Amino acid sequence: xxxxxxxxVIPITDGYTTVDVxxxxxxxxxxxxxxxxxxxxxxxxxxxxxxxxxxxxxxxxEHWQRGVIPPLPLELWLAHLYEFAPLDTEQVYLSALGTAxxxxxxxxxxxxxxxxxxxxxxxxxxxxxVRAYQEIGIRAFVAPLIQDESLSAGIPSGESSPxxxxxxxxxxxxxxxxxxxxxxxxxxxxxxxxxxxxxGIQLCTDALFIGCIELSNRYNLCRHSHLLETKAQEKLAQxxxxxxxxxxxxxxxxxxxxxxLAHCVWLTDADINILAQTQSTVVHNPLSNLRLGSGIxxxxxxxxxxxxxxxxxxxxxxxDSQDLLEAIKIGSILHNVTDFDYQFWITxxxxxxxxxxxxxxxxxxxxxxxxxTVGKQADLVLYDLTNLSLLPRTDPIGLLVLGRPSxxxxxxxxxxxxxxxxxxxxxxxxxxxxxxLFNRSQWETTRPSESVAQMEGRYRQVMGL
Amino acid sequence: xxxxxxxxVIPITDGYTTVDVxxxxxxxxxxxxxxxxxxxxxxxxxxxxxxxxxxxxxxxxEHWQRGVIPPLPLELWLAHLYEFAPLDTEQVYLSALGTAxxxxxxxxxxxxxxxxxxxxxxxxxxxxxVRAYQEIGIRAFVAPLIQDESLSAGIPSGESSPxxxxxxxxxxxxxxxxxxxxxxxxxxxxxxxxxxxxxGIQLCTDALFIGCIELSNRYNLCRHSHLLETKAQEKLAQxxxxxxxxxxxxxxxxxxxxxxLAHCVWLTDADINILAQTQSTVVHNPLSNLRLGSGIxxxxxxxxxxxxxxxxxxxxxxxDSQDLLEAIKIGSILHNVTDFDYQFWITxxxxxxxxxxxxxxxxxxxxxxxxxTVGKQADLVLYDLTNLSLLPRTDPIGLLVLGRPSxxxxxxxxxxxxxxxxxxxxxxxxxxxxxxLFNRSQWETTRPSESVAQMEGRYRQVMGL
Numbered sequence: 001x002x003x004x005x006x007x008x009v010i011p012i013t014d015g016y017t018t019v020d021v022x023x024x025x026x027x028x029x030x031x032x033x034x035x036x037x038x039x040x041x042x043x044x045x046x047x048x049x050x051x052x053x054x055x056x057x058x059x060x061x062e063h064w065q066r067g068v069i070p071p072l073p074l075e076l077w078l079a080h081l082y083e084f085a086p087l088d089t090e091q092v093y094l095s096a097l098g099t100a101x102x103x104x105x106x107x108x109x110x111x112x113x114x115x116x117x118x119x120x121x122x123x124x125x126x127x128x129x130v131r132a133y134q135e136i137g138i139r140a141f142v143a144p145l146i147q148d149e150s151l152s153a154g155i156p157s158g159e160s161s162p163x164x165x166x167x168x169x170x171x172x173x174x175x176x177x178x179x180x181x182x183x184x185x186x187x188x189x190x191x192x193x194x195x196x197x198x199x200g201i202q203l204c205t206d207a208l209f210i211g212c213i214e215l216s217n218r219y220n221l222c223r224h225s226h227l228l229e230t231k232a233q234e235k236l237a238q239x240x241x242x243x244x245x246x247x248x249x250x251x252x253x254x255x256x257x258x259x260x261l262a263h264c265v266w267l268t269d270a271d272i273n274i275l276a277q278t279q280s281t282v283v284h285n286p287l288s289n290l291r292l293g294s295g296i297x298x299x300x301x302x303x304x305x306x307x308x309x310x311x312x313x314x315x316x317x318x319x320d321s322q323d324l325l326e327a328i329k330i331g332s333i334l335h336n337v338t339d340f341d342y343q344f345w346i347t348x349x350x351x352x353x354x355x356x357x358x359x360x361x362x363x364x365x366x367x368x369x370x371x372x373t374v375g376k377q378a379d380l381v382l383y384d385l386t387n388l389s390l391l392p393r394t395d396p397i398g399l400l401v402l403g404r405p406s407x408x409x410x411x412x413x414x415x416x417x418x419x420x421x422x423x424x425x426x427x428x429x430x431x432x433x434x435x436x437l438f439n440r441s442q443w444e445t446t447r448p449s450e451s452v453a454q455m456e457g458r459y460r461q462v463m464g465l
Numbered sequence: 466x467x468x469x470x471x472x473x474v475i476p477i478t479d480g481y482t483t484v485d486v487x488x489x490x491x492x493x494x495x496x497x498x499x500x501x502x503x504x505x506x507x508x509x510x511x512x513x514x515x516x517x518x519x520x521x522x523x524x525x526x527e528h529w530q531r532g533v534i535p536p537l538p539l540e541l542w543l544a545h546l547y548e549f550a551p552l553d554t555e556q557v558y559l560s561a562l563g564t565a566x567x568x569x570x571x572x573x574x575x576x577x578x579x580x581x582x583x584x585x586x587x588x589x590x591x592x593x594x595v596r597a598y599q600e601i602g603i604r605a606f607v608a609p610l611i612q613d614e615s616l617s618a619g620i621p622s623g624e625s626s627p628x629x630x631x632x633x634x635x636x637x638x639x640x641x642x643x644x645x646x647x648x649x650x651x652x653x654x655x656x657x658x659x660x661x662x663x664x665g666i667q668l669c670t671d672a673l674f675i676g677c678i679e680l681s682n683r684y685n686l687c688r689h690s691h692l693l694e695t696k697a698q699e700k701l702a703q704x705x706x707x708x709x710x711x712x713x714x715x716x717x718x719x720x721x722x723x724x725x726l727a728h729c730v731w732l733t734d735a736d737i738n739i740l741a742q743t744q745s746t747v748v749h750n751p752l753s754n755l756r757l758g759s760g761i762x763x764x765x766x767x768x769x770x771x772x773x774x775x776x777x778x779x780x781x782x783x784x785d786s787q788d789l790l791e792a793i794k795i796g797s798i799l800h801n802v803t804d805f806d807y808q809f810w811i812t813x814x815x816x817x818x819x820x821x822x823x824x825x826x827x828x829x830x831x832x833x834x835x836x837x838t839v840g841k842q843a844d845l846v847l848y849d850l851t852n853l854s855l856l857p858r859t860d861p862i863g864l865l866v867l868g869r870p871s872x873x874x875x876x877x878x879x880x881x882x883x884x885x886x887x888x889x890x891x892x893x894x895x896x897x898x899x900x901x902l903f904n905r906s907q908w909e910t911t912r913p914s915e916s917v918a919q920m921e922g923r924y925r926q927v928m929g930l
């Protein structure tokens with residue numbers, strides 16, 4: 001599977017240059033003009049070569065409900081999502097593939113799947129997603145989504161000790177499932193990595209967080225969680241802990257250089273300093289934050305404080321797509337309206353680095369992937385610069401990030417293995433996948449949700465609506 | 466050119482239904498199940514039929530600079546744009562086609578081109594754009610962009626009577642050009658409509674506005690202008706008029722039911738009431754407003770005040786695309802973060818109506834286009850619901866508006882003439898266009914701009930940066 005890309009355009013400090021790139025045994029072994037062809041010759045002419053991006057936060061099974069949940073804030077949207085999400089493992093398989101295909105076709109070579117587990121079939125769910133990702137060949141970070149409190153606990157109550165229905169599974173059982181998943185599936189060198197991933201302070205006890213920290217330390221696992229996605233969660237943290245969620249997570253030791261935190265919309269300046277000190281990574285999910293009305297995350301503040309930031313699509317029913325280029329574009333330009341000094345605005349080149357190296361850092365794998373560097377693994381994407389959506393020719397990265405590219409990924413490799421060639425995914429039959437997604441679904445309009453109706457009164461009262 | 470679409474999915478109040486649609490002489494003559502086939506039979510199965518959208522504000526020639534202008538606010542961005550925009554009419558022709566293709570392939574059947582005129586070749590510029598739009602067959606509203614003050618006048622000075630270099634062409638000459646353009650090209654029944662379109666209060670004297678109003682009244686022309694896109698313009702209006710720009714435009718009589726106003730970011734509640742009273746239309750350009758850091762337009766307030774709102778892509782170098790579905794998506798979900806009460810959030814069905822009927826209203830043509838109604842002209846788009854980006858099947862309009870559809874337009878008609886068939890534009894050779902756009906451009910990185918350097922000091926000072 002060795003190959004040599006001839007005459008590809010790559011970014012350098014002052015502009016672009018044209019080079020050849022040799023890949024041997026999955027490793028980038030040389031980047032220079034006029035290299036000999038080792039292995040397969042790949043034509044890089046009129047193509048831009050970049051390190052693959054990371055879709056650093058998603059929930060693959062939400063694929064089944066994209067486009068259908070009405071405009072609602074997170075807490076009510078979740079009630080809607082779970083009311084109509086009776087998934088089976090075949091659906092998990094297909095939605096993992098669908099998520100991977102859209103990620104790959106928009107420049108992503110890695111995906112962090114904060115994977116919703118089917119109750120009673122937790123390990124089967126994980127096994128199924130792992131199988132899908134291995135088949136398609138995307139680098140997968142499977143982060144089983146766990147909690148030990150019931151959904152209603154996620155809304156602030158206005159009381160200091162509210163009583164909620166107990167969660168159906170004990171904390172210890174949940175942690176045992178994760179440990180077993182690590183034993184069975186955690187194979188980073190084969191492209192499958194398991195993360196500990198409590199859903200967030202809104203639905204997890206300290207016991208669950210601490211159990212995850214212990215597993216993380218024992219097995220050298222990265223940590224992943226939602227953090228302060230909504231104003232309601234900010235209120236809830238004060239109710240639960242009497243301090244901010246970030247202060248609490250620091251106190252119990254969850255924050256670290258291997259911790260990535262999705263959303264981070266409602267942080268104070270003090271919280272931001274804690275993220276910087278602990279070298280935690282923020283995963284910015286701009287489309288989901290808009291769709292659910294969560295707010296605009298203070299991304300420019302994070303960058304100025306030295307916090308690592310990368311991008312995620314979030315689950316497809318709060319986005320409602322898995323196109324990483326769309327998330328990168330909106331996540332880059334959105335902040336121009338929160339800070340009027342354009343000297344701090346994110347440039348397209350910075351966006352590309354955030355999406356690739358930034359994503360790798362958040363997964364503690366930046367020594368191995370995330371940039372076009374000799375010695376790193378070949379997670380590479382070639383973009384066709386002759387595509388209509390990238391013309392007329394101007395600045396290739398500017399067009400890629402600020403435009404709306406369609407069908408522009410010509411080729412992609414993960415660890416040196418080719419996954420896309422001539423714009424087509426080669427490892428699975430995408431047309432069969434398309435047919436399966438069609439056959440297993442039906443047209444529907446928005447359904448009235450009983451759970452939303454039940455929770456709405458309390459939500460509006462607590463949020464002052 | 467008569468045709469009958471068989472078994473297409475259309476939205477009805479409570480969901481969707483499947484119907485046939487007959488089109489005779491460009492007019493929708495029947496919408497019902499089981500109609501006889503008149504003319505060509507079009508297969509509508511598994512396809513969503515909607516009225517075509519309006520790309521209600523763009524500047525086609527910006528196509529040549531998309532992706533390359535660095536992150537800058539409007540006033541400095543404009544200096545950059547004009548420094549590097551030495552256009553010829555062949556470029557005008559190609560960028561008009563490029564703008565039309567991207568608009569058509571994202572569901573638009575009408576475009577409002579606030580057309581930048583080549584100095585000294587004003588009528589040639591208009592003739593060229595008209596020719597391009599006639600060839601491709603999109604319904605075109607050509608709004609020659611005119612001003613009678615120099616660019617530096619667009620930045621507030623901190624003084625009450627600043628002196629600027631005179632504009633190179635007199636107000637009277639400019640108005641004469643527009644009147645001649647009306648005489649030569651204004652043929653609404655053939656799909657080419659000329660608008661009076663002063664660029665905005667920042668670069669136009671009252672004499673120019675009043676001249677445009679007179680032309681508008683004499684020839685029954687719609688009016689189009691930028692309005693309060695940036696905070697700098699808000700300041701400038703106070704300097705120039707001692708009141709808000711909206712109050713001033715109302716006073717001189719520019720606002721009317723035939724007036725559409727691009728951006729409208731910095732309006733007060735009193736201004737909003739004036740737009741409602743005058744029945745003016747707001748054209749929302751969310752991507753441009755983010756890209757240039759202009760701000761978030763108070764779209765939910767407009768809707769609550771009864772102001773008609775529709776969507777535009779704005780020019781491709783402040784977007785940097787002409788994909789109308791992207792503008793509709795972001796322009797719909799962006800406001801969920803400005804108003805936390807989700808009961809006012811825009812639904813996908815409302816977005817579709819804003820983009821079609823809302824666009825038609827702003828052009829005073831809602832009696833003829835903008836909805837699937839018997840008796841209206843057939844500006845129609847069929848979307849392929851089996852496309853991977855619209856699967857799994859859920860709510861078709863939800864998927865179209867909230868997802869990131871790619872390659873989903875199967876067919877499009879303007880006034881009953883088919884422009885897209887099987888996903889391909891049939892009226893021009895798009896591959897030749899692609900090749901021309903490639904050949905007439907070159908890769909470039911961002912260039913230092915002398916004009917920006919000259920204006921930057923004053924801009925930062927006046928804006929308090």
